[in-house]
Amino acid sequence: MSIIEKKRGIVIALDVTDVDSAVELARQLCDLEGNFVFKIGRPLEMQRGYKVISEIKKVSRIPVVYDGKIADIPYISSRIAQIAYEAGADAVIVHGFVGRDVIESILELNRGDVIVVMSMTHPGASQYINPIAKQLVETVNTLGVDGVVLPATKPEIIASVAPVLRENIYIMSPGIKVQGAKVGDAIRAGADYEITGRAIYGASDPKKAAEELYKEILEV
């Protein structure tokens, strides 16, 4: 059973640079009504290490994803994931590109959700990553991962992958607003969650901004 539900929601990327602002933001957003997830990236984690995850987890009941883009050998990848889970992460993000055994090494920990990057938003992703998205479908389906990451900026990739994913795997899509996709694009193509950062933490009222975005994707 996955911790994060397969249903429409917003992933809030806590991409602020200092830990205090991130914790304060998480506190402001702790009683959001709707389906929300927090995402902690490496630039923030690197400020204090795993304690960043614990501190954010402490102030809210919203599930936390460690967006570690894990891409090491199985032994090291599972150690990275283990540290994140022990700190309070409900899910970790690992690259599909590094191969089946890396994903398995994290699944075997059985400590929380495992989310696999299948495709990315930046131009360079078209060189090696995006061409293998379809090949990764069989891997994620047979391994029993909880979620996948597919880019909102490339709805055609979402539309081709979503129908062939095992039914309980949720899809999270980055690239909304700043990177060019419009709110709702990814959901329309078959995603469950749209990932957004600046549109929320950069708003004068982050809580209101988050709730409005959520309302918007429910209406798609």
Next chain:
Amino acid sequence: MSIIEKKRGIVIALDVTDVDSAVELARQLCDLEGNFVFKIGRPLEMQRGYKVISEIKKVSRIPVVYDGKIADIPYISSRIAQIAYEAGADAVIVHGFVGRDVIESILELNRGDVIVVMSMTHPGASQYINPIAKQLVETVNTLGVDGVVLPATKPEIIASVAPVLRENIYIMSPGIKVQGAKVGDAIRAGADYEITGRAIYGASDPKKAAEELYKEILEV
């Protein structure tokens, strides 16, 4: 000009789990005679964040590589690298499979060496990563990266890539001992540095173990 020299040497992976042991190990090894480099991986970095890099850098003049296996979009990848460089890293490791623009975003910082993972040691690397090693040659040659990572466990990949790399790019090879390659295998195939961790930090006299390994690769 690269900070790390293109010549035979040993990369010491400080893969111990707690920061105090890592700093103590770096201190014990600070006056090693020969060509040595320290490598800090993510499980150690995640203990205290970037401060781990600063603390190790403080006790030794040996160059430090942050083995962050960076694999994010350009904006985030360059932030991760910037944090590592500012903390004292002389070099950062980024994945080649994420594409040319990610590597460029780190090179543009112009803060230290950039080392690209071209191929890996684990079985799953044969699915998607290792097949593109040859394609990455043109990318690393034209971008002007400082070093590359190629697996000691697959000397045939080193032997095929080394002769076509631009002449000043150094090659670092993991997989010695625990993962099956013998000391000297990678050097014989064309690598400059062999990466080893447990064989040094697990030894009763780490300094002696490091110097013996160094002597061994000089004799290849």
